[in-house]
Amino acid sequence: DVQLAESGGGSVQSGGSLELACAGSGYASTTYCKGWFRQSPGKERDVVAFISGDGSTTYADSVKGRCTISQDNAKNALLLRMNNLKPEGTAVDVCAARTMGADDYCSGDWLKYGWRGRGTRVTVSS
Numbered sequence: 001d002v003q004l005a006e007s008g009g010g011s012v013q014s015g016g017s018l019e020l021a022c023a024g025s026g027y028a029s030t031t032y033c034k035g036w037f038r039q040s041p042g043k044e045r046d047v048v049a050f051i052s053g054d055g056s057t058t059y060a061d062s063v064k065g066r067c068t069i070s071q072d073n074a075k076n077a078l079l080l081r082m083n084n085l086k087p088e089g090t091a092v093d094v095c096a097a098r099t100m101g102a103d104d105y106c107s108g109d110w111l112k113y114g115w116r117g118r119g120t121r122v123t124v125s126s
Contacts, residue, residue, distance in 0.1 A: 002026040002115040004095050009120030014087040016124070022078040022095030022117055032097045033106035035113060036069060036080045040091040047108030048093065049080065053100055058108065087126035092119040 008020040020036065035050030049059045049069040057069050068081040078095050096113035100106060 002097060004097060004115055004117035006093065006095050006117045006120035009093065009122045011123040011125065012085055014085060014124060014126050016085050017081070017083045018085065018122060020080040020082070020093055020095075020120060020122075022080075024076040024078065024095075024097065027076070027097060027099075027115070031100055033100045033113070034071065034078045034095065034097045035106075035108060036078070037094045037096060037108075037110055037113075038091045039094065039119070040088065045094075045110055047110065050106050050108055051078070052106040056106075058106070060108070082122075085122075085124045087124050089125075090121060090123040092121050094119040 003025050005023045012018055031053050033052055036048040037045050038048050039045045047060055048063055049067055051057045051069050051071055066084045070079045094117055096116040098113045
């Protein structure tokens, strides 16, 4: 069974940086879509970024130029480096994964990600 566990959340001031990590087990990095999603109080869950098995990446417009998603295939780890964080209060960032078939493609559709971590809390204050 696929298991995901996030770490690296915390509290920072506006303009600061954080690196989130998601330790995965039970899946092969090269055949899965993996992504980071953000849930803020009172808002819909949004995709932050996702990465396909071949390493191609996609970012939400709101984080382009400030975030980098990457994966360590040897460790089955998914990383999200966030720079110049905006004072958006508190959110829970969740990593998620899904299988990717031969004619499939990765997307930011949360409902398609069947494996999800429990999330790590990120607070950015002004």
